[in-house]
Amino acid sequence: MQIEIVSPERMIYSGEVQQVRVPGSAGSFAVLHNHAPIMSTLEKGRIKVTKLGGHVLFFDILSGVIQVKDNSITILVDKENP
Secondary structure (H helix, E strand, O other): OEEEEEOOOOEEEEEEEEEEEEEEOOEEEEEEOOOOOEEEEEOOEEEEEEEOOOOEEEEEEEEEEEEEEOOEEEEEEEEEOO
16 A cells, blocks of 8 residues: 655655554544545544554654545645654
8 A cells, every 4th residue: 555644844754555553533543455445534643654564653643634545545634743
């Protein structure tokens, strides 16, 4: 799956991933290969990105939106949490 995490200031991360876990407004959820299309708001929390090969990255956010469609994930964040 391809992911892009973008803030108004910059591209935070772009690449191929195996799994993504996000802090959804109705609770945390994971996105895997061939996930059904979804759009959801995100709340303050941590995005966990598992890259191909198992390396894990974390991104702390204050809020945002995720869109998943055709194995492409776009996450727009209002601001990174310092």
